[in-house]
Amino acid sequence: MSNIEDRLRAADPVAGRMYEHPDLDAMVSRITSTSAVRLNDQWRLFKVKMASAVAVTSVVMVGAVAALQGAGPSLPILQLGLAKSGAATSPSNFGSSAMMIYEKFVFTAGAGLSGVPSLATTYQLQAPQDSSSEAARLASIFTVNGTPLDANGDGTDWSVTDAAGNNLDYQFYGGVANWYYTSASENSSSVASGPPPSTPGFTAGAGASGPVPSHSTLDSDVSALMKRMDYGYALANPSFSSEAVSSGSGTLSEETVSYDVVVDGVTTDQSAQFTVDSSNNLMDASGPAFTVGSSANYPLQSPVDGVAALNTEQQDRFSGANGTTVAPGSGATGTAQPPGSTSPTTVPSSGEGSSGPTTTTTVPAGPPIVNVVLDGVTLTLGTYQLHGGTAWLIPVYQYTGTATSADGNSYTGAWSTIAVEPSYVQLASRASPGIINY
Amino acid sequence: MGTIDDDGFRRLVGDHSSAIGSYLRRRLYPLTASDLDDLVEETLIIVWRRRADIPAGAELPWMIGVARNVLRNARRSRQRRTSLESSLKVAPTDASAEDYVVADATVREALARLSDDDREIVMLSAWDGLDVHAIATALSITTNVAAVRLTRAQSRFREFFAAVEVA
Numbered sequence: 001m002s003n004i005e006d007r008l009r010a011a012d013p014v015a016g017r018m019y020e021h022p023d024l025d026a027m028v029s030r031i032t033s034t035s036a037v038r039l040n041d042q043w044r045l046f047k048v049k050m051a052s053a054v055a056v057t058s059v060v061m062v063g064a065v066a067a068l069q070g071a072g073p074s075l076p077i078l079q080l081g082l083a084k085s086g087a088a089t090s091p092s093n094f095g096s097s098a099m100m101i102y103e104k105f106v107f108t109a110g111a112g113l114s115g116v117p118s119l120a121t122t123y124q125l126q127a128p129q130d131s132s133s134e135a136a137r138l139a140s141i142f143t144v145n146g147t148p149l150d151a152n153g154d155g156t157d158w159s160v161t162d163a164a165g166n167n168l169d170y171q172f173y174g175g176v177a178n179w180y181y182t183s184a185s186e187n188s189s190s191v192a193s194g195p196p197p198s199t200p201g202f203t204a205g206a207g208a209s210g211p212v213p214s215h216s217t218l219d220s221d222v223s224a225l226m227k228r229m230d231y232g233y234a235l236a237n238p239s240f241s242s243e244a245v246s247s248g249s250g251t252l253s254e255e256t257v258s259y260d261v262v263v264d265g266v267t268t269d270q271s272a273q274f275t276v277d278s279s280n281n282l283m284d285a286s287g288p289a290f291t292v293g294s295s296a297n298y299p300l301q302s303p304v305d306g307v308a309a310l311n312t313e314q315q316d317r318f319s320g321a322n323g324t325t326v327a328p329g330s331g332a333t334g335t336a337q338p339p340g341s342t343s344p345t346t347v348p349s350s351g352e353g354s355s356g357p358t359t360t361t362t363v364p365a366g367p368p369i370v371n372v373v374l375d376g377v378t379l380t381l382g383t384y385q386l387h388g389g390t391a392w393l394i395p396v397y398q399y400t401g402t403a404t405s406a407d408g409n410s411y412t413g414a415w416s417t418i419a420v421e422p423s424y425v426q427l428a429s430r431a432s433p434g435i436i437n438y
Numbered sequence: 439m440g441t442i443d444d445d446g447f448r449r450l451v452g453d454h455s456s457a458i459g460s461y462l463r464r465r466l467y468p469l470t471a472s473d474l475d476d477l478v479e480e481t482l483i484i485v486w487r488r489r490a491d492i493p494a495g496a497e498l499p500w501m502i503g504v505a506r507n508v509l510r511n512a513r514r515s516r517q518r519r520t521s522l523e524s525s526l527k528v529a530p531t532d533a534s535a536e537d538y539v540v541a542d543a544t545v546r547e548a549l550a551r552l553s554d555d556d557r558e559i560v561m562l563s564a565w566d567g568l569d570v571h572a573i574a575t576a577l578s579i580t581t582n583v584a585a586v587r588l589t590r591a592q593s594r595f596r597e598f599f600a601a602v603e604v605a
Contacts, residue, residue, distance in 0.1 A: 004599050005564070011545040012464070012565040019459025019474065027479055028451050031486050032444050152578050159580055167582045173555070182582045273590075284586055411547070411602070 075298060078122070078394065079426050080384045080418075103405070104367040105314050107415070109307040110375030110401065117302045120379060120395040120419065123263055124293040126232075127177040127391075131156050134177070134289065135170035141228050142181045142282070143200055144168045166197060170289065175385040176270070177289040179229075183282060196281040201225060205280030212255035213280045215240050222257065222274050232291030235259035235272055253278045263292060268381040268393055290391075298395070299421040303377045306397045306417050310374075313417070372415070374401035379419060395419040441490045451482060454498050458482075458505050461566055465509055481505045499572035502562075506576065548598040556591035563588055 021027060128134035135148040135158035144166045151157040157171040165184030170177065183196030198204075202221040205213050213221075219238055226235060237260045244253050254275055261270040272287030301309070382396035397419045404410045418425060442450065459478045463469065466477070484504050485492070493500050540546040549557055559577070562568045568576060574584035 004596055007542055007545055007599075008560070008564045008595070011540045011542040013540050014460045014463050014565075018456045019463055019478070021455050021459065021475060021478060024451055024455060025448075027482070028444075028448050031479070031483050032447060151580060157578070167580070169580055169583050171579060171583065173579075180583050180586065182586055286586070 075296065075424060077426050078298070078384075078392070078420060078424055079386055080394070103370045105310070105370050105372050105403070105415070107307050107310045107314070107372050107374055107399075107401075109304045110373050112375055113303040113307065113377055115302045115304040117305070117421065118300045119297050120266075120300050121264065121295050121297050122395065122420070123295045123381070123393040125176060125290040125383070125391040125393060126293040127172070127290055131170060131177070132158050134158075135160055135168065138170060138179050138181075138229070138289075139168040141200075141225070142166070142168050142285075143197065144181070164197070175389070175391040176383060178286060179289050180284070180286045181282060182284045185277075185283060196277060196283050198279070199225075199276075199282040201228070202276070202280050202282065205276070205278055207279055208252065208277070210278050212242060212253045212278045213276060215257070217280070218255060218257050218274070218276060221280065222259075225274075226272075231287075231289060232263070233268070233270075233288070234262045236262045236267065254283060261288060263381060263393060266379065266381050269383055269396070298424055300379075300395055300419045301421050303397055303399075306377075306419060307374055307399070309417050309422070310399075310415060368406035370403050370405045372401050372403045372413070374399040374415065376400040380416075382416070382418070442492065447486060447489060450485070450492075450497055450501075454501055455482070457498055457566070458501055461502055461505055462509060464561065464565060477505075477508060481508045484508065493575065496572065496575045499568055499575035502566065502568070502576040503578060544599060544602050547602045548595055551598040551602075552591065552594060555587070556594055559584070559588050559591045560595050563592070 132148045132150075132155075139146065139148070139160035144160050145162045146160045148158040148160050148170075151159045151169070151171065158169070160168045167180075167182045167184075169180040169182075171180070172178070185196045199221075201224050203213065203217050212218075215238070218240075222235070239258045241256050241258075242253065243256070254277055256273060256275040258271055258273040260267045261272060262268065270288045272285070274285040275283045277283055376399065378398045378400075380396050380398050381393035383391060384394050385391050395418070396416050398414060398416045400412065400414050402410055403413050455478060458481055459474060462477050462481075463474055469477075481501065481504050484507075485501055488504070491500075540549065549560070552560065559573060562573050562576060570585045570588060571581055573588060574581040577584065579587075
């Protein structure tokens with residue numbers, strides 16, 4: 001095992017402290033003897049408790065109801081769910097879906113950021129109407145000869161596998177349909193299964209022992225393939241990487257190209273990738289499956305206001321936790337604060353009775369502060385599920401900047417927040433379809 | 439799989455509640471001990487209700503799939519801000535926050551740079567100890583797709599790790 005894998009495994013935050021329920025027997029007895037109605041009551045109580053907790057995502061929240069009432073009557077409020085998985089997220093988004101970093105970012109808008117609001121377009125993503133037919137169509141394009149099988153018994157996810165083991169999967173992931181092709185040779189751990197089949201329309205390559213195809217050849221072949229797939233997006237910003245795989249037969253070469261998915265010239269948070277061998281046969285490929293449906297222009301907050309929104313999210317993450325909350329902009333000079341500088345604080349407290357002795361209570365340390373100067377911003381499109389389950393591309397500001405951590409180290413990073421003016425954004429109040437119903 | 443009875447469910451809970459709670463603890467922070475117990479219980483309530491669906495030999499990854507949906511709902515509930523704005527306070531007797539975060543700064547930064555999907559599958563493999571078959575069950579995808587996604591995610595993690603170390 002490599003050093004990297006060792007460090008990753010050693011970094012498990014609960015290693016050596018696996019969870020133990022305080023009374024398993026009592027819990028099991030409760031579960032197996034409780035009626036369905038009572039179980040629903042328990043979940044409602046739990047959700048009320050959790051609803052009062054600190055928000056931990058970067059989704060911009062609506063303020064008072066009055067702000068909603070002030071929204072233009074022609075523009076519906078965007079009732080958002082969770083961001084689609086599948087795109088690079090910023091450190092500030094990390095906490096929205098995974099173990100949170102115990103650091104508080106304090107953002108400052110760099111001099112180059114605009115304070116001017118603007119307008120941008122949102123887009124509804126439409127998946128093909130019949131999932132089974134779409135799986136069959138894609139399998140035909142990739143010459144995977146087989147019958148689509150319902151992968152999960154829910155009629156939405158389908159899989160086609162031919163006699164040789166080449167496979168086409170069509171699955172909904174994060175609210176958007178995705179296609180995945182894997183050749184039999186990619187699925188097998190042994191090259192004895194043989195090379196992948198030739199890909200219709202791809203330029204003949206140099207052969208098993210030759211070099212991988214040139215970037216321009218691969219890019220051109222992918223372009224032709226995407227025309228046949230006929231989805232409502234373009235691919236841009238190709239990124240190439242090579243890999244040499246050693247086997248009993250010698251060294252096999254692979255070339256991978258990854259693209260950003262672009263709609264109307266704007267980069268989205270979705271991507272497509274294609275891997276070929278030196279014969280220019282596809283080993284695997286994947287990408288989203290959508291056309292663009294409705295669209296609407298929404299007003300955007302300015303990039304400077306977006307930075308303020310990022311700071312508000314950070315405040316909400318840590319307000320109420322032990323430790324002092326640092327006001328936004330306190331790190332404007334870019335000076336790192338040493339660890340624990342926000343704490344401990346001591347507060348006098350009185351003992352029982354008005355004449356009791358005064359004691360001091362120490363409030364434990366808060367999170368270390370990381371000061372970030374955001375000096376670049378790009379308008380992109382992020383994928384969100386709206387209340388009711390439809391997937392939309394929503395304008396998002398992608399900021400770049402320099403972070404200086406408490407120990408004085410600096411690094412460049414990226415952070416993002418929804419660009420749509422907050423009065424047009426609201427979190428969905430009900431679970432989206434696909435969540436277990438109970 | 440035939441529907442399990444009370445004893446079978448009790449054994450299942452005994453075998454896997456630790457892994458379920460640890461799965462949830464790794465992914466939602468801050469979380470008091472009692473909130474985590476509630477999430478575990480909610481997961482097991484659903485497992486009990488859907489016990490006829492539990493696949494034999496893949497009980498744990500299937501239960502992790504249930505926990506994932508419970509987690510999604512918990513996060514969605516947490517995102518609602520009420521006008522009273524009461525905050526989830528970390529109880530003084532809880533272990534300090536640093537005890538449950540990723541201490542290795544390079545690993546932490548490399549994980550942060552991954553997409554949500556990539557991070558989840560890397561964590562399922564490295565920390566929750568699932569193989570590709572179990573990952574496929576937990577994520578409700580085919581083994582082929584799980585294998586490809588895991589390989590790609592691990593490759594991206596290594597790239598980010600190397601980049602962070604150099605920086």
